[in-house]
Amino acid sequence: MIAIRDPGLRAGRAGRTREPTRQLLRDVSGRIGWAVLAWAVALAFFLPVAWMVLTAFKPESAAETWPPQFTFSPTLSQFQLVFSGWGPYLTHSVIATVVSTILVLALGVPAAYALSLQPIKRWRDGLFFFISTKMLPIVAAIGPLYVIALKTHLLDSIWVLIILYTAMNLPLAVWMIRSFMLEVPGELLEAARLDGAGRIREIREVILPIVSPGLVSTALICVIFAWNELFLALNLTVTNAATMPMFLISSVPQEGLFIAHLCAAATVASVPVIIAGWIAQRSLVRGLSLGAIK
Amino acid sequence: MANVRYVSATRVFGKGMPAAVDGLDLDINDGEFMVLVGPSGSGKTTALRMLAGLEPLDGGRVEIGDRDVTFVPPKDRDIAMVFQNYALYPQKTVAENMGFALKMQGVHRTERDRRVREAAKLLDLDEQLLGRKPKQLSGGQRQRVAMGRAIVREPKVFLMDEPLSNLDAKLRVQTRSQIAELQRRLGITTVYVTHDQVEAMTMGNRVAVLSGGQLQQCATPRELYDNPVNQFVAGFIGSPAMNLRTVPLTDGGARLADRVLPLPPAIRTAAREAGLSELVIGMRPEHLHVTAASPQADAARDLDGSAELTGEVILVEELGADALLHVRLPEGGNQVVARAEGRKPPTPGQAVTLRIQPDDVFAFHPVTGARLAG
Amino acid sequence: MTVVEDLAPPPKVEIRPRAVGRREAWARRLPLLPALIYVVVVTQIPFVVTLWYSFQSYFWDVPGGAHFTGLSNYTKVFTSPDFRGALVRSVIMTASAVIVAMILGVVCAVLLDRKFFGRGVVRTLIITPFLVMPAAASLVWAGPMLDPNFGLLNYLLAPFGVNHVAWLSTHPLGSVIVVMIWQWTPFMTLIVLAGLQSQPTDTLEAAKVDGAGALATFRELTLPHLRPYIELGILLGSIYLVNTFDQVRLMTNGGPGTTTTNLPFYLYQQVNNAFDIGGAAAAGVVTVVLTIIVATFALRLFARVFQAQETRA
Numbered sequence: 001m002i003a004i005r006d007p008g009l010r011a012g013r014a015g016r017t018r019e020p021t022r023q024l025l026r027d028v029s030g031r032i033g034w035a036v037l038a039w040a041v042a043l044a045f046f047l048p049v050a051w052m053v054l055t056a057f058k059p060e061s062a063a064e065t066w067p068p069q070f071t072f073s074p075t076l077s078q079f080q081l082v083f084s085g086w087g088p089y090l091t092h093s094v095i096a097t098v099v100s101t102i103l104v105l106a107l108g109v110p111a112a113y114a115l116s117l118q119p120i121k122r123w124r125d126g127l128f129f130f131i132s133t134k135m136l137p138i139v140a141a142i143g144p145l146y147v148i149a150l151k152t153h154l155l156d157s158i159w160v161l162i163i164l165y166t167a168m169n170l171p172l173a174v175w176m177i178r179s180f181m182l183e184v185p186g187e188l189l190e191a192a193r194l195d196g197a198g199r200i201r202e203i204r205e206v207i208l209p210i211v212s213p214g215l216v217s218t219a220l221i222c223v224i225f226a227w228n229e230l231f232l233a234l235n236l237t238v239t240n241a242a243t244m245p246m247f248l249i250s251s252v253p254q255e256g257l258f259i260a261h262l263c264a265a266a267t268v269a270s271v272p273v274i275i276a277g278w279i280a281q282r283s284l285v286r287g288l289s290l291g292a293i294k
Numbered sequence: 295m296a297n298v299r300y301v302s303a304t305r306v307f308g309k310g311m312p313a314a315v316d317g318l319d320l321d322i323n324d325g326e327f328m329v330l331v332g333p334s335g336s337g338k339t340t341a342l343r344m345l346a347g348l349e350p351l352d353g354g355r356v357e358i359g360d361r362d363v364t365f366v367p368p369k370d371r372d373i374a375m376v377f378q379n380y381a382l383y384p385q386k387t388v389a390e391n392m393g394f395a396l397k398m399q400g401v402h403r404t405e406r407d408r409r410v411r412e413a414a415k416l417l418d419l420d421e422q423l424l425g426r427k428p429k430q431l432s433g434g435q436r437q438r439v440a441m442g443r444a445i446v447r448e449p450k451v452f453l454m455d456e457p458l459s460n461l462d463a464k465l466r467v468q469t470r471s472q473i474a475e476l477q478r479r480l481g482i483t484t485v486y487v488t489h490d491q492v493e494a495m496t497m498g499n500r501v502a503v504l505s506g507g508q509l510q511q512c513a514t515p516r517e518l519y520d521n522p523v524n525q526f527v528a529g530f531i532g533s534p535a536m537n538l539r540t541v542p543l544t545d546g547g548a549r550l551a552d553r554v555l556p557l558p559p560a561i562r563t564a565a566r567e568a569g570l571s572e573l574v575i576g577m578r579p580e581h582l583h584v585t586a587a588s589p590q591a592d593a594a595r596d597l598d599g600s601a602e603l604t605g606e607v608i609l610v611e612e613l614g615a616d617a618l619l620h621v622r623l624p625e626g627g628n629q630v631v632a633r634a635e636g637r638k639p640p641t642p643g644q645a646v647t648l649r650i651q652p653d654d655v656f657a658f659h660p661v662t663g664a665r666l667a668g
Numbered sequence: 669m670t671v672v673e674d675l676a677p678p679p680k681v682e683i684r685p686r687a688v689g690r691r692e693a694w695a696r697r698l699p700l701l702p703a704l705i706y707v708v709v710v711t712q713i714p715f716v717v718t719l720w721y722s723f724q725s726y727f728w729d730v731p732g733g734a735h736f737t738g739l740s741n742y743t744k745v746f747t748s749p750d751f752r753g754a755l756v757r758s759v760i761m762t763a764s765a766v767i768v769a770m771i772l773g774v775v776c777a778v779l780l781d782r783k784f785f786g787r788g789v790v791r792t793l794i795i796t797p798f799l800v801m802p803a804a805a806s807l808v809w810a811g812p813m814l815d816p817n818f819g820l821l822n823y824l825l826a827p828f829g830v831n832h833v834a835w836l837s838t839h840p841l842g843s844v845i846v847v848m849i850w851q852w853t854p855f856m857t858l859i860v861l862a863g864l865q866s867q868p869t870d871t872l873e874a875a876k877v878d879g880a881g882a883l884a885t886f887r888e889l890t891l892p893h894l895r896p897y898i899e900l901g902i903l904l905g906s907i908y909l910v911n912t913f914d915q916v917r918l919m920t921n922g923g924p925g926t927t928t929t930n931l932p933f934y935l936y937q938q939v940n941n942a943f944d945i946g947g948a949a950a951a952g953v954v955t956v957v958l959t960i961i962v963a964t965f966a967l968r969l970f971a972r973v974f975q976a977q978e979t980r981a
Contacts, residue, residue: 020365035784041776042793048850049796051820052808064818107706110699120696126704133711135963137911139932140952143945144717167710170703199695228801231913231932235939245803249918252807259811259818266804277799278792285858289900348873369879381870385892394888395878443878 049274056264063260078264082251086268088239089247095158096243097226100165104173104222105215107166112177113203117189127178130171138168142235149236158241164232169222176221176287180214181207217283220276227273244269296359296372296450298322298345298483304353305340314340316507317354322485327477329498330487333530337507338487339455345485346375346453359450369398374444375453379460380436382428382443389424392442413442416476434465441473445480452477452484458493470497491531495519503527525663528576528656534618537579537630540660542572547601548657550575551623555601555650560667561657568659573666576656579618582632582648584640600649605630607644612636621646715956721949728943741950751951753926754934755958761841761930762910765848766902772849773856773901774894778886780857781864798854806918809847810836840920840928847915852908856901863897864890903966910959931955 055063057074115123138145145164146155154160184207192206208215230245237246251265252258277284300320306313315337322328330338343349345356347368355364363371374395383391390397392413393406401409414424417438428436437457444452457473458466474497477484488494494501495515502512503526511523515531522528528536541548543565547556555575557565565573582603608629609620617639619632632648640646657666722741726734745751780791797805813820816834825833835843867890875885913932916922922929922937929937935955938948 023365038779038790042790045797046793048813051812055812066818068818068820068823107703111703114696114700118696133707135907136956136959139935140955141714141718143939143948144721145714167707170707230803248803262807266808270801270804274799285862288855289859346877368877375877377870377874379870381874383871383889398879
């Protein structure tokens with residue numbers, strides 16, 4: 001059978017059988033059902049967060065009622081309270097988080113480089129060493145840590161947090177950055193080497209530009225963990241270095257109504273990290289799995 | 295065993311985009327080995343997937359064994375498919391891979407094992423391999439497991455999506471003939487997709503040439519070679535490719551370089567009727583005969599009506615049995631490829647005379663590409 | 669000129685670092701040293717000190733400082749019902765949270781693996797619990813969610829006959845575990861989702877052609893494919909979850925009594941309430957040893973998961 005077709009002719013709909021209505025209905029209802037189920041699960045997970053944010057706008061009188069109120073006249077007074085009290089806590093959190101993250105990147109990038117692109121002989125051991133520090137619970141050493149901090153006059157100083165947060169996030173960062181570096185095409189590095197680039201040049205001009213989105217993700221993940229950290233802050237700081245998690249605790253008074261205020265504080269405390277996580281969403285997997293999964 | 299029919303089958307991927315498969319009409323006979331061939335993007339794989347049920351149709355229908363299967367899910371179409379990258383189940387053993395479809399059908403274990411072993415024997419797969427996982431096999435072994443998985447099912451139709459493209463050249467040639475022989479033995483209708491026209495020509499009972507989602511020609515390999523229906527088929531089938539040149543018409547023929555190529559009256563009439571001042575001529579390299587210069591030979595040849603071209607050899611590709619000459623023609627730097635004897639081919643820089651019979655010259659419409667006076 | 673095409677894929681070569689000269693070897697080590705030294709100093713020194721103190725009797729509120737006491741701290745730890753209770757509770761809390769979070773994670777991942785309207789938003793909503801500050805999550809669940817008098821949960825469950833339940837009093841362990849699950853399901857979801865999306869589509873199509881329905885495909889192909897991902901999720905999740913502190917401290921403060929006291933909280937109490945540095949140190953050392961034992965088994969799993977990692981010389 002020879003068929004010659006005019007190149008300009010478009011598809012003809014001659015002889016098309018209609019899709020059986022039953023099957024069509026099943027397909028469409030299946031798709032709708034899936035979406036409904038997925039949305040239901042998502043809203044269920046998000047509900048406590050939504051409730052927290054909603055309650056933050058309530059006056060206290062509307063926050064501890066039965067049944068719980070969904071409509072009320074919103075007020076910003078809780079937030080005003082929060083913003084009047086959060087100053088030092090915010091500062092401490094920001095300093096601890098930002099400085100420790102910068103340190104993590106400064107130490108982590110060269111370390112990741114040495115474990116990926118110009119590997120040392122025992123790179124596997126190096127990697128596993130970093131991971132092993134993550135596995136040992138920091139809680140076990142809290143007593144002696146307290147004593148050390150006291151004796152070195154670092155107790156209740158922002159530096160104890162910076163030092164410890166850096167150590168806490170460094171293994172994570174090294175694994176993550178390493179996985180990003182392994183994605184740099186080998187040919188690019190070879191070309192750079194042929195062009196005479198030394199090691200530092202190579203890092204700066206070839207690797208960093210390609211890896212920089214990965215560095216941003218790594219930084220965001222470190223920020224998330226440092227910002228949310230409670231245990232060390234609780235045990236090693238009192239007032240001079242108290243961070244946002246501590247601020248939260250302080251908004252739970254011994255008596256009196258406090259739920260709306262608590263929610264406002266919780267919202268304010270959580271929002272930066274939630275935004276950071278939403279931005280770094282795609283890299284969350286890589287960070288959480290220590291770079292094992294893309 | 296069944297016949298297969300595409301009726302005006304169409305698939306469009308995005309709104310406003312050209313159709314990937316455009317109104318395909320194709321009848322495949324029961325037990326036939328039909329090859330779908332074409333360059334990438336021609337729609338051949340999409341057409342195969344439409345037959346498999348892996349792509350929906352946006353127009354037209356598909357029939358297997360005279361039954362409309364357009365909306366029937368793949369598992370109910372009684373087909374088996376060999377994928378380009380084999381698509382073997384990585385966590386299952388070879389035996390489990392091959393027996394998977396039977397397991398899904400509820401076939402009993404002993405029966406499954408028997409059929410798997412039979413298929414393995416048919417494909418020359420060693421019994422030891424049955425317990426291994428795909429990643430422990432070589433490329434050629436994996437390909438055979440993929441075929442085995444299809445054979446075990448004894449389906450109505452075999453679908454094969456470029457199953458040889460991941461094999462090295464030598465293995466490919468070997469496996470090609472094995473597949474063709476297997477199909478002959480089993481007699482199952484087979485639809486085979488490839489971009490390699492050599493594969494198409496050597497394996498198919500009939501070959502369907504596709505381009506831009508449209509069927510160009512469907513015929514036996516011989517027919518496609520001798521009587522291409524348009525410029526695309528003429529240039530696609532045959533290796534090395536046909537020389538195609540757009541040339542102006544003159545009295546008695548077409549002007550190529552510094553010569554006038556005499557054209558048969560049929561072509562000249564067709565061209566005149568179509569109101570053409572130029573057309574595309576096609577000359578197969580094997581029809582451009584390299585001749586030695588000698589007065590007697592010249593005289594003899596002048597009488598046989600063949601057209602003569604002269605030019606300078608630019609490049610010689612030695613293939614052993616033959617040699618391909620790239621010859622530059624005077625006036626305009628046109629180049630043609632001619633096939634010559636492998637033994638003592640002309641050397642680059644040498645002047646050479648090529649002769650071609652007028653009947654061996656193809657002519658095509660310069661705009662539509664349709665063959666003139668076929 | 670003959671042209672022969674060879675389309676065989678290049679053989680897989682394990683890339684080893686080239687044998688390098690000594691100076692080059694040191695030049696390569698150099699970038700690693702700052703991070704390595706830093707981590708060693710900051711993490712190993714405290715543990716050495718912990719080890720030291722574990723053999724000392726050192727009470728914060730007792731004058732006289734630390735003095736050597738041999739293994740008495742360890743005896744105390746091994747005979748202490750509180751420590752054993754905390755250990756058991758840690759295991760229970762971690763195991764149940766990890767398992768339930770993984771099951772829910774698989775469900776969410778399967779839901780997210782198909783295209784539907786607003787899929788990106790749904791994904792963002794599902795991962796949010798992980799991002800919420802654990803301290804905030806704990807306090808919000810303890811109050812606005814679970815309170816018997818004004819909590820949202822009681823309100824939502826009222827039509828089902830639930831009547832002003834004081835969750836934290838009557839089901840303290842369950843409540844804490846629920847919050848742990850709530851916060852860690854997104855983690856499991858993302859890991860399993862990465863696994864689902866790494867499944868080669870042509871094997872799924874082959875299964876379709878071979879007659880496997882959705883359930884059969886999931887059982888025969890997807891689950892085996894997901895196994896390393898699920899293992900990784902369980903492993904990493906356990907590592908993070910065993911250190912749960914925030915929820916225990918802020919929701920129930922380890923109580924009522926010791927019903928929700930896990931190892932981290934127990935150690936915290938030793939330091940903060942009992943001021944027993946020596947005892948806490950010994951408990952800490954035992955915790956570390958137990959963790960190492962579990963981690964060794966886990967690392968063997970890790971090695972398989974990370975087998976694909978390679979370097980470039």
